[in-house]
Amino acid sequence: MSSNIALVSLYGVENNGVRSIASILKARGFNTHLIFFKRWVNNDIRYPTVKEKEILLSLLKELDIEIVGFSFTSPFFKIARELTEGVKKYLSAKVVWGGMHATVRPEESLRSCDVVCRGEGEDAMVELVRALVDGSSLKGIKNIGYRQNGKSILEEMRPLISDLDTLPHQDYGSDHKYFIEGDLKAVDPLSYARELRVFASRGCPYNCSYCYNSVLRRLYKSEGYYRIRSPAKVISEIRYALGQFPNIRKIKFDDDTFVFPKEWIRLFKDAYKSSVNLPFEIMLKSESADQESLKELRFAGLKRVQVGIQTGSYQESGEFYNRELSLEKIASFARFAKEQKLEVVYDVILDNPLAKYEDQEALALFLLSLPRPFDLFLYSLTVFPETRLCEDFIKRGLIKPEEVEGEANKSFYQFRFSFSYPRSKQELFIACIISLTSKSFIPRALIAGLLKTDFLKKHPFPLKWFAILCNQIKLLHILAVMTLRQEVNFWKFREYGAPKRFLIQ
Ligand code: SF4
Numbered sequence: 001m002s003s004n005i006a007l008v009s010l011y012g013v014e015n016n017g018v019r020s021i022a023s024i025l026k027a028r029g030f031n032t033h034l035i036f037f038k039r040w041v042n043n044d045i046r047y048p049t050v051k052e053k054e055i056l057l058s059l060l061k062e063l064d065i066e067i068v069g070f071s072f073t074s075p076f077f078k079i080a081r082e083l084t085e086g087v088k089k090y091l092s093a094k095v096v097w098g099g100m101h102a103t104v105r106p107e108e109s110l111r112s113c114d115v116v117c118r119g120e121g122e123d124a125m126v127e128l129v130r131a132l133v134d135g136s137s138l139k140g141i142k143n144i145g146y147r148q149n150g151k152s153i154l155e156e157m158r159p160l161i162s163d164l165d166t167l168p169h170q171d172y173g174s175d176h177k178y179f180i181e182g183d184l185k186a187v188d189p190l191s192y193a194r195e196l197r198v199f200a201s202r203g204c205p206y207n208c209s210y211c212y213n214s215v216l217r218r219l220y221k222s223e224g225y226y227r228i229r230s231p232a233k234v235i236s237e238i239r240y241a242l243g244q245f246p247n248i249r250k251i252k253f254d255d256d257t258f259v260f261p262k263e264w265i266r267l268f269k270d271a272y273k274s275s276v277n278l279p280f281e282i283m284l285k286s287e288s289a290d291q292e293s294l295k296e297l298r299f300a301g302l303k304r305v306q307v308g309i310q311t312g313s314y315q316e317s318g319e320f321y322n323r324e325l326s327l328e329k330i331a332s333f334a335r336f337a338k339e340q341k342l343e344v345v346y347d348v349i350l351d352n353p354l355a356k357y358e359d360q361e362a363l364a365l366f367l368l369s370l371p372r373p374f375d376l377f378l379y380s381l382t383v384f385p386e387t388r389l390c391e392d393f394i395k396r397g398l399i400k401p402e403e404v405e406g407e408a409n410k411s412f413y414q415f416r417f418s419f420s421y422p423r424s425k426q427e428l429f430i431a432c433i434i435s436l437t438s439k440s441f442i443p444r445a446l447i448a449g450l451l452k453t454d455f456l457k458k459h460p461f462p463l464k465w466f467a468i469l470c471n472q473i474k475l476l477h478i479l480a481v482m483t484l485r486q487e488v489n490f491w492k493f494r495e496y497g498a499p500k501r502f503l504i505q
Contacts, residue, residue: 003133006065008035008056010072010080011045013179013189014197014254017099017121018071019170024122026176027168030129033063034171035178036189037083044500045412048079055184057086060093067132069117069125071099074385074405075412081112094132098125101406104215104386106145108406110152116145119157119219120202122167160220164202164229169237173244188244192491196241196248201228201255206285209322209388210349210381213256228260231268238276249487250303251280258282258297265293269300279303279485286333287326295340304343306377307333311348312363316355322388327366338371345375345505346438350417350431352381353398360430364451367437368444375478376438378417378431378504382410416503419464429460432467435504439470474505 007022009015013036025032037056038048048056060068068087070080084095098117102109106116115138117124124143131138138146142158161167172188179189190196203226204213217225242248260268272280281304282297294302309330311317317325337344348363367376383390385404393399405411414421417431436447450456456463482488495501 003030003067003129004033004063004065005030005067005069005129006033006035006060006063007069007071008037008083010070010076010083011038011040012036012071012073013039013193015071016170016197016199016254018069019172020167021069021098021121021125022171023168024126025129026171028126030133033065033176033178034188035059035180037180039181039189041495042416042501042503043413043418045075045409048083049182052180052182053083053086055180056083057090059178059180059184060087060091065091066093067096067129068093069096069098070113072097072101073099074101074104075409077101077105077406078409084112096125096128100212101385103219104212105406106154107152110145110147114146118143118145118154119216120161122161123158157220160203160222160224160227162224162227164227165233169240172241190241190245191247192489193245194247194249194487194489194492195252196238196245196250197252197254198234198238198241199229199254200231200234200258200260201226203227204256205259206257207322209320209392210384211387212384214322214388215386228264231264231271234268235271235275242276242278247489249278249485251276251278253280253282256283257285257288259284259288259290260293262290262293265296269296272300277301281306283308284333285324286330287324289329289333289336291336294336294342298340298342302342304345305337306345306347308347309363309366311352311355311359312366313355313359316352316359320352320354320389320392321349331366331370334370334374343375345377346370347377347379348434349379349381350434351421351423351427353393354396357426357430360434361451364430364433364437365448367434368447370437372438372440374438375505376435378435380410380414380417380421382415413500418500418503419468420500425460426457428464429457432460432463435467436470438505439474441473442470468502471504472502475502478505 005025007018009018018034022032022034072080087093087095095113096115096117097109097113098121102116103118106118109116117128127141128144131141138144142155145152145154174188177188179185179187205226207214207217238251279301283306286307310321314325317323383393383399383404385406390404433451436442
């Protein structure tokens, strides 16, 4: 077997996992191509067309690929299955699945692919590719799963990489890269982006029940699940990426919570300011926000903070989501952010069948009490396989297995909250009120008055159209600000320029 490898990222152009694995495989001398097959667009994810599938198969053939790795999350399971069938039918390549779905559902995955690579894939993929190229046994390669005599064999998991600085830079730039969407371009799709998404850590210090981290923590059973790269390594990778993508105007740290030690922040802030100096955005659990560190980050260029509130109910947060919640701390963070002129966006989850109306009303009132302006990212609760929430919902009979992402793909059309999704009048009513809380041009007293209007609770449709109109006004304002900051181009505009993609902000 030759060492021609293609790693195919399904619907993820950032996909840091495949970029890291590609980098390591290249460094070990394997001829590795990275193919980005379509991209994620909130609430408007489309199945691949026949033409797009044909392009992928022809490209794999033309590159004489003998090992194809598909990397994807659960919503794309069925698409991966279809593409794998195509590869099996027209090529003789071995198919490896990696990413979250293959990690949490290896046996199911092995009904379609030849090998699964679970968890962190860098070292496992090097050993696997070497074994496939040499034609040697896969036995003993940790993190790998395969079939033998009709049975699935899952090798044990290797320890997590404790020092992330030992990993090379992500594979950025157009060398050996392809992007398939409509047609084929031999380009790294990040060349079109104005925002670079970066991880300074892996894992997460928390364990929310709806999140894949709750599965990975169980899988790894180890201390040291949450690891942080050094500031120097993070900055050198950003600088490397900026060299490849000169159009980038802002950095988004995708770490679920940017709560790093004070010494880390101190080293980061000066180095970032002197060698990157672009506005950046972080995510936080505001309960753990440290004001002194935030001031230092502000100095370095911090512009915007995304804060997970998720719910206004202590019961919903603790009992169902396994998240600590402190509305006082969120309010105190909000006042501080206003003083520091930081932009804030709050994440909120709706559509939890266990949420009580009174809790959602309390959430609306809480949001109304926060300093304005702020943005809201409203999410519709999505159930991912093997998470604690998934087990809980199935036990309570709230969902059937076929409604879990993988078999289902609700996130194709409603990952972020959409008004067009079917829900009860009361749920629609409270969602409209919550969406209005982030519209600073509407007086708070008016929103509070609408919340008390029983007529609208029973007949929420006029309120729905009012909420949609107000949202459009806000989106126009956001578009104008982003244009002034040179953060919009045709690529970004297409992402939001269709009615389905008019997300609540
Ligand atoms: S804080 Fe975010 S990443 Fe961490 S477990 Fe909770 S939802 Fe997952």
